[in-house]
Amino acid sequence: xxxxxxxxxxxxxxxxxxxxxxxxxxxxxxxxxxxxxxxxxxxxxxxxxxxxxxxxxxxxxxxxxxxxxxxxxxxxxxxxxxxxxxxxxxxxxxxxxxxxxxxxxxxxxxxxxxxxxxxxxxxxxxxxxxxxxxxxxxxxxxxxxxxxxxxxxxxxxxxxxxxxxxxxxxxxxxxxxxxxxxxxxxxxxxxxxxxxxxxxxxxxxxxxxxxxxxxxxxxxxxxxxxxxxxxxxxxxxxxxxxxxxxxxxxxxxxxxxxxxxxxxxxxxxxxxxxxxxxxxxxxxxxxxxxxxxxxxxxxxxxxxxxxxxxxxxxxxxxxxxxxxxxxxxxxxxxxxxxxxxxxxxxxxxxxxxxxxxxxxxxxxxxxxxxxxxxxxxxxxxxxxxxxxxxxxxxxxxxxxxxxxxxxxxxxxxxxxxxxxxxxxxxxxxxxxxxxxxxxxxxxxxxxxxxxxxxxxxxxxxxxxxxxxxxxxxxxxxxxxxxxxxxxxxxxxxxxxxxxxxxxxxxxxxxxxxxxxxxxxxxxxxxxxxxxxxxxxxxxxxxxxxxxxxxxxxxxxx
Amino acid sequence: xxxxxxxxxxxxxxxxxxxxxxxxxxxxxxxxxxxxxxxxxxxxxxxxxxxxxxxxxxxxxxxxxxxxxxxxxxxxxxxxxxxxxxxxxxxxxxxxxxxxxxxxxxxxxxxxxxxxxxxxxxxxxxxxxxxxxxxxxxxxxxxxxxxxxxxxxxxxxxxxxxxxxxxxxxxxxxxxxxxxxxxxxxxxxxxx
Amino acid sequence: xxxxxxxxxxxxxxxxxxxxxxxxxxxxxxxxxxxxxxxxxxxxxxxxxxxxxxxxxxxxxxxxxxxxxxxxxxxxxxxxxxxxxxxxxxxxxxxxxxxxxxxxxxxxxxx
Numbered sequence: 001x002x003x004x005x006x007x008x009x010x011x012x013x014x015x016x017x018x019x020x021x022x023x024x025x026x027x028x029x030x031x032x033x034x035x036x037x038x039x040x041x042x043x044x045x046x047x048x049x050x051x052x053x054x055x056x057x058x059x060x061x062x063x064x065x066x067x068x069x070x071x072x073x074x075x076x077x078x079x080x081x082x083x084x085x086x087x088x089x090x091x092x093x094x095x096x097x098x099x100x101x102x103x104x105x106x107x108x109x110x111x112x113x114x115x116x117x118x119x120x121x122x123x124x125x126x127x128x129x130x131x132x133x134x135x136x137x138x139x140x141x142x143x144x145x146x147x148x149x150x151x152x153x154x155x156x157x158x159x160x161x162x163x164x165x166x167x168x169x170x171x172x173x174x175x176x177x178x179x180x181x182x183x184x185x186x187x188x189x190x191x192x193x194x195x196x197x198x199x200x201x202x203x204x205x206x207x208x209x210x211x212x213x214x215x216x217x218x219x220x221x222x223x224x225x226x227x228x229x230x231x232x233x234x235x236x237x238x239x240x241x242x243x244x245x246x247x248x249x250x251x252x253x254x255x256x257x258x259x260x261x262x263x264x265x266x267x268x269x270x271x272x273x274x275x276x277x278x279x280x281x282x283x284x285x286x287x288x289x290x291x292x293x294x295x296x297x298x299x300x301x302x303x304x305x306x307x308x309x310x311x312x313x314x315x316x317x318x319x320x321x322x323x324x325x326x327x328x329x330x331x332x333x334x335x336x337x338x339x340x341x342x343x344x345x346x347x348x349x350x351x352x353x354x355x356x357x358x359x360x361x362x363x364x365x366x367x368x369x370x371x372x373x374x375x376x377x378x379x380x381x382x383x384x385x386x387x388x389x390x391x392x393x394x395x396x397x398x399x400x401x402x403x404x405x406x407x408x409x410x411x412x413x414x415x416x417x418x419x420x421x422x423x424x425x426x427x428x429x430x431x432x433x434x435x436x437x438x439x440x441x442x443x444x445x446x447x448x449x450x451x452x453x454x455x456x457x458x459x460x461x462x463x464x465x466x467x468x469x470x471x472x473x474x475x476x477x478x479x480x481x482x483x484x485x486x487x488x489x490x491x492x493x494x495x496x497x498x499x500x501x502x503x504x505x506x507x508x509x510x511x512x513x514x515x516x517x518x519x520x521x522x523x524x525x526x527x528x529x530x531x532x533x534x535x536x537x538x539x540x541x542x543x544x545x546x547x548x549x550x551x552x553x554x555x556x557x
Numbered sequence: 558x559x560x561x562x563x564x565x566x567x568x569x570x571x572x573x574x575x576x577x578x579x580x581x582x583x584x585x586x587x588x589x590x591x592x593x594x595x596x597x598x599x600x601x602x603x604x605x606x607x608x609x610x611x612x613x614x615x616x617x618x619x620x621x622x623x624x625x626x627x628x629x630x631x632x633x634x635x636x637x638x639x640x641x642x643x644x645x646x647x648x649x650x651x652x653x654x655x656x657x658x659x660x661x662x663x664x665x666x667x668x669x670x671x672x673x674x675x676x677x678x679x680x681x682x683x684x685x686x687x688x689x690x691x692x693x694x695x696x697x698x699x700x701x702x703x704x705x706x707x708x709x710x711x712x713x714x715x716x717x718x719x720x721x722x723x724x725x726x727x728x729x730x731x732x733x734x735x736x737x738x739x740x741x742x743x744x745x746x747x748x749x
Numbered sequence: 750x751x752x753x754x755x756x757x758x759x760x761x762x763x764x765x766x767x768x769x770x771x772x773x774x775x776x777x778x779x780x781x782x783x784x785x786x787x788x789x790x791x792x793x794x795x796x797x798x799x800x801x802x803x804x805x806x807x808x809x810x811x812x813x814x815x816x817x818x819x820x821x822x823x824x825x826x827x828x829x830x831x832x833x834x835x836x837x838x839x840x841x842x843x844x845x846x847x848x849x850x851x852x853x854x855x856x857x858x859x860x
Contacts, residue, residue: 105563187570241685244838572814600839603836631803728808732807
């Protein structure tokens with residue numbers, strides 16, 4: 001294709017069937033944002049039922065018991081598989097990896113496009129499951145058999161099949177995308193970019209892709225087995241026929257727990273990119289971060305059964321998994337320490353991106369600490385399946401999939417669209433999100449510890465739990481959720497309006513070092529007129545003896 | 558249709574060509590897919606001593622013929638790779654189609670075997686052993702079909718002396734499919 | 750590659766194929782002795798040897814960069830890990846208040 005032909009591409013070719021990594025990255029981003037709105041709306045509907053049971057929910061209507069189950073199931077599924085994964089790994093990975101390592105595209109552009117198309121198809125299949133007879137799957141995002149395998153129990157004969165197919169397609173999309181990320185980083189780096197010159201975010205996305213690839217295989221096989229159970233009632237997970245339902249739990253969590261680290265590592269990577277820029281200081285301990293990330297990824301393969309402490313697993317294995325689970329806090333804590341050390345004696349600028357990055361560290365720390373109670377098998381027996389687990393989980397996943405993603409969007413928006421976002425609106429958005437977030441989930445730690453079980457649809461049926469002070473906490477959480485959702489309006493407004501009306505960003509608005517800031521904003525097709533070479537690491541800020549406080553990777557001496 | 562390759566595709570910081578590197582990662586991800594299925598099978602097989610009697614119904618000769626066919630097709634595809642490297646496009650084309658023929662014999666043999674078993678009531682729902690049998694062989698057969706389709710596409714590029722390196726890539730994949738069968742054969746047919 | 754080197758490669762590949770075929774015949778004949786241990790060794794021991802030969806000589810892992818082998822082995826080790834973590838539960842016949850009866854060896858032959 002010559003350059004002249006390029007100019008005449010139709011909108012269709014340019015934005016829908018493009019093979020350009022930047023366009024595909026934005027496609028993932030917009031799909032993810034749309035699904036996030038949907039998942040957020042679901043949480044609004046079922047939280048309203050929690051706070052005001054049996055009343056009509058505005059914009060939804062009465063939440064029936066079946067609908068409630070379908071809503072929580074799909075809230076979880078969407079937020080993990082169709083928000084966290086596509087935005088953190090696919091959107092940022094596609095947009096940033098070629099830009100950060102200085103090449104013109106991913107190594108397999110057409111496989112990349114195929115990956116997005118399969119992902120899009122999977123989202124369509126999932127949404128379609130809401131409109132089939134019986135409604136969407138309602139057996140929780142973990143899909144334990146027999147609830148998921150037997151339509152007599154789940155009452156969603158088609159919904160559970162579509163749900164499973166959607167999840168399996170999504171895995172295929174990310175396997176294709178992951179192979180692309182890994183090979184691109186391994187092979188397509190700019191001349192001069194050595195192993196320790198690669199920006200941490202790229203490392204993190206690649207390590208996450210490898211962990212994903214190593215852990216998802218058994219679940220792909222397990223999904224095929226579950227599909228046969230659903231369609232032909234064969235009994236892989238049916239003990240009456242010689243199968244075993246615990247087998248699914250193992251296959252699921254063998255993937256499910258590494259998945260937490262699959263999304264955590266890119267979030268850690270975003271923070272690693274943002275902190276040095278707004279602290280004007282070299283990232284403390286590049287190699288430490290890299291090696292702890294590899295250690296985290298490896299160790300994350302050894303911890304999965306801590307989700308099954310009450311499932312009747314072998315108590316001796318519970319001991320082993322308690323130890324490995326508590327061990328994994330070591331590399332994570334080390335990473336957080338390194339980030340805090342980066343801030344020490346820095347010259348910190350509290351931009352919106354920096355605020356979100358810092359809030360990630362604080363909230364994730366809280367999420368991690370509450371996880372210790374759940375990783376230890378003895379205390380987990382009490383806390384299991386309560387709102388304590390739920391609050392812990394959201395204290396880890398909201399920083400990962402929401403706070404870190406917002407940090408990334410505020411930071412890379414100028415590169416994506418060539419314009420700056422409004423900082424005032426950004427700060428309103430930040431404080432609105434972070435305060436309401438704590439108001440939602442801190443009360444839920446308490447109600448969970450007081451005995452609120454996760455799977456209860458209406459607490460009026462449980463007089464011991466329907467005490468007024470417990471109800472008040474649920475109402476506080478629900479109202480805070482409504483405000484949190486409303487505080488996303490300034491963000492969306494900012495996002496849309498800045499696209500056309502924001503201040504022009506120029507090549508390098510943050511005075512950052514990494515390669516993506518050395519090209520136009522937004523980068524043209526092919527990214528650079530002349531592809532850059534690399535002469536140093538990505539975090540050389542405030543180097544003594546230099547006039548300017550940053551030192552781009554591609555600058556000769 | 559020619560697609561302009563980006564510069565990125567032809568860079569090779571590791572020294573391994575990008576296509577080959579990707580194939581190794583594909584195989585890595587396939588190992589865990591088949592691995593998860595076979596690990597599940599082994600655990601339940603060891604638990605249920607009664608499955609030995611179910612396995613006794615599999616026909617070793619069908620499995621044996623298929624093992625030999627796949628081993629031989631592996632030889633053809635590695636010779637095709639050698640021919641492609643030497644620039645002998647006609648020889649490579651012939652050998653690729655011999656490999657595809659091997660895959661076809663494998664599938665036909667499997668189809669005969671399955672129709673016999675199904676007509677004797679040894680269907681997927683009979684017991685979980687048969688569920689595993691059909692799932693594992695079916696998943697493997699899908700990989701055989703995929704390999705045959707890709708090889709057919711590559712063979713015509715090879716005739717035009719384009720993308721000769723892809724013969725090696727599909728060869729690596731085909732050997733992997735062969736190795737999977739090398740393990741499926743004793744697990745499903747020999748161990749009784 | 751000159752013609753001589755090529756033909757020596759060809760004979761190398763044919764030799765590997767011949768070894769594989771012999772191994773394959775042994776694995777088919779192994780169960781005929783009727784000794785369980787021999788069957789297991791001829792079935793699975795030989796499968797591992799065959800897989801090694803195909804991987805090393807046909808997939809050329811013997812001349813590939815070492816880390817590719819390590820990568821593939823790591824994936825296999827993760828599967829051993831999955832087995833180690835899962836089998837204590839899946840192969841458990843019961844707990845304090847429940848029982849799970851394996852399908853015994855004589856019930857399968859009814860068809």
